[in-house]
Amino acid sequence: xxxxxxxxxxxxxxxxxxxxxxxxxxxxxxxxxxxxxxxxxxxxxxxxxxxxxxxxxxxxxxxxxxxxxxxxxxxxxxxxxxxxxxxxxxxxxxxxxxxxxxxxxxxxxxxxxxxxxxxxxxxxxxxxxxxxxxxxxxxxxxxxxxxxxxxxxxxxxxxxxxxxxxxxxxxxxxxxxxxxxxxxxxxxxxxxxxxxxxxxxxxxxxxxxxxxxxxxxxxxxxxxxxxxxxxxxxxxxxxxxxxxxxxxxxxxxxxxxxxxxxxxxxxxxxxxxxxxxxxxxxxxxxxxxxxxxxxxxxxxxxxxxxxxxxxxxxxxxxxxxxxxxxxxxxxxxxxxxxxxxxxxxxxxxxxxxxxxxxxxxxxxxx
Amino acid sequence: xxxxxxxxxxxxxxxxxxxxxxxxxxxxxxxxxxxxxxxxxxxxxxxxx
Numbered sequence: 186x187x188x189x190x191x192x193x194x195x196x197x198x199x200x201x202x203x204x205x206x207x208x209x210x211x212x213x214x215x216x217x218x219x220x221x222x223x224x225x226x227x228x229x230x231x232x233x234x235x236x237x238x239x240x241x242x243x244x245x246x247x248x249x250x251x252x253x254x255x256x257x258x259x260x261x262x263x264x265x266x267x268x269x270x271x272x273x274x275x276x277x278x279x280x281x282x283x284x285x286x287x288x289x290x291x292x293x294x295x296x297x298x299x300x301x302x303x304x305x306x307x308x309x310x311x312x313x314x315x316x317x318x319x320x321x322x323x324x325x326x327x328x329x330x331x332x333x334x335x336x337x338x339x340x341x342x343x344x345x346x347x348x349x350x351x352x353x354x355x356x357x358x359x360x361x362x363x364x365x366x367x368x369x370x371x372x373x374x375x376x377x378x379x380x381x382x383x384x385x386x387x388x389x390x391x392x393x394x395x396x397x398x399x400x401x402x403x404x405x406x407x408x409x410x411x412x413x414x415x416x417x418x419x420x421x422x423x424x425x426x427x428x429x430x431x432x433x434x435x436x437x438x439x440x441x442x443x444x445x446x447x448x449x450x451x452x453x454x455x456x457x458x459x460x461x462x463x464x465x466x467x468x469x470x471x472x473x474x475x476x477x478x479x480x481x482x483x484x485x486x487x488x489x490x491x492x493x494x495x496x497x498x499x500x501x502x503x504x505x506x507x508x509x510x511x512x513x514x515x516x517x518x519x520x521x522x523x524x525x526x527x528x529x530x531x532x533x534x535x536x537x538x539x540x541x542x543x544x545x546x547x548x549x550x551x
Numbered sequence: 552x553x554x555x556x557x558x559x560x561x562x563x564x565x566x567x568x569x570x571x572x573x574x575x576x577x578x579x580x581x582x583x584x585x586x587x588x589x590x591x592x593x594x595x596x597x598x599x600x
Contacts, residue, residue, distance in 0.1 A: 329578055336586035345579060353572045360564035361556060371556040374568070379557045381565060 201441035201460070201520050206413045208442070209270065213262045215255050223251035242308045249282075266465060267416045269334040273409050276327040283320060284402050287395045294391055301389050302370065314369050318359040324401075325352045331408075338415070340408035344401055351397035357381065418517060420465040423489025427533040436527055440517040445510040452493065452508040457501075459521045462508075463491045466515035472507040485511065494538050497524050 212220065227248040234244030256278055264271035286306040293304035328348045332341045354373045361367040372378065376393045377385030388396070417437030425433065442465070445451055451469060452458060464486055471484040471492070483506065486492060495502055519527070528535040585591060 325575065329575065329582075332579065333582050336582050342579075349572060349575050349579075352575065353568050356571050357561075357564045357568040360567045361559060361561060364563065365559040365561075366553050367556045367559055368553040373556075379555070381556070381561050 201439070201518055203439050204442050206410075209263070209267060209413055209416060210274070212255075212259060213266075214258045219255065223255055226251050245307045266418050266420070268419055269331070270412060270416045272327060272331060272334075273412055276324065276331065277405070277409055279320075279327075280324065280398075280402060280405065283324070284398050287391075287398045290391050291395045294389075301391050304391065314355075314359055314362040318355045321352055321355045324348060328405075335408075335412055335415075338408050338411050340404045340411055343404035344408055347397065347400040347404070351394070351401060354394070354397065418463075418465050420463055420489045420517065424463045424491050425527065425531070425534050427531045427537075428527060429530070432527075432530050436519070436523055437517075439523040440519055443516050443518055445514040445516070447510055447512055447514075449510045449514075450507065451510060451514070451516070452504050452506075454503070454505055454507055456504045457496065458493065458504060459496045460493050461491055461497055461519040461524050462493045462516040463519065464488055464514065464516055467510065467512040469514055469516075470509050470511045472509060473505075480507075494524075494541060497521055498539065 230248045231244055233239075234241075234247065256275075260271045260275055263274055286308060289306040290304050293299040293306065294301050325348055328341070328345050332345050335341055354375065358367075358371055358373040361371060362369065370390065372380045372385055372390055374381045375386050375388070376390035377387050379385060386393070415434050417433050421433050421437060422430070428436075440463075443451075443462075445467075451462065466488065469486045469492065470482050471486065472480050473483050475481050486508075492508055493504070496504055528538060
């Protein structure tokens with residue numbers, strides 16, 4: 186993979202309002218109303234559970250269910266558009282719950298003076314070595330997969346080192362628990378008292394594992410933010426397969442997303458819109474008229490295909506065909522300056538665009 | 552019946568931990584090599600040419 190170029194392409198000051206990095210974390214499939222509904226349902230579950238004296242772990246598990254569904258739906262969307270970034274989000278979701286448990290446990294011990302053996306946070310019922318080991322192993326595998334997919338993200342390397350240290354603790358503990366029948370909650374390698382290495386480092390297990398989690402979570406969050414800045418919609422890859430990925434990262438910082446409803450017109454004949462539209466979701470129909478003046482569908486454009494290039498390649502050429510959304514349609518719009526920069530990067534791309542435009546309109550000889 | 556960690560021989564657990572950690576470190580090393588190693592640099596140079 187080539188080095189990531191941090192030099193942005195030239196920008197047309199009258200161009201588009203580029204999408205923010207954070208828009209990748211916004212809701213795309215779930216409507217905001219459902220979010221409010223999920224919050225209300227969770228609140229009701231917690232309230233009713235309290236009145237019915239339901240165990241705290243069960244009431245929180247039930248309250249998390251609506252959020253789990255929202256997460257799954259959004260993860261599917263993220264995977265379709267940004268590939269492995271979805272695993273980043275899933276790992277962040279799991280680690281948020283996991284780290285919250287550790288934080289609550291440390292607060293119970295140090296702020297409320299609870300006995301460390303009785304400080305069980307919310308899901309204390311699952312405070313068994315198997316759950317710790319499997320949960321931590323999931324994080325280790327996910328972290329290694331993310332490192333494999335995003336090896337140029339320096340924060341991933343930092344996060345992986347601390348995750349492996351944490352995993353080593355749980356590997357040691359689970360082995361002793363399973364084969365030597367050691368009491369659950371054992372100190373493991375470094376916790377005190379009785380840690381395997383030097384008798385421990387004067388930290389009880391709850392504190393030590395909170396530190397492990399903090400040392401993992403901080404670089405993981407930084408890695409996630411870094412990756413948000415470097416990820417782009419995979420439709421760009423399909424549209425411009427010959428452009429280096431590092432350049433697509435730069436280009437993606439100048440694109441704006443537009444969403445159209447089914448049957449909504451995107452471009453009308455005669456419009457002088459100097460933008461390239463790349464389809465990221467849904468289908469668009471290209472319409473013209475037959476000899477009798479009836480509207481006919483000439484083509485259907487899908488994910489990774491684009492339109493509007495004629496207005497950019499041929500100065501002053503108005504758009505010739507009607508483009509209308511056939512389904513809910515999401516497009517990335519690119520301004521002229523970014524488009525010029527893009528085609529300057531790859532002769533193959535320039536040839537492909539010219540050929541595509543030539544097939545759609547007769548380009549006047551220059 | 553369970554026993555405290557101090558009452559058992561923890562050497563097998565230490566060996567298990569060492570082996571699994573070395574496997575994970577080897578995976579990290581392999582990722583490093585395929586990303587930053589000599590063959591990755593050669594490939595990048597060929598792409599630039």
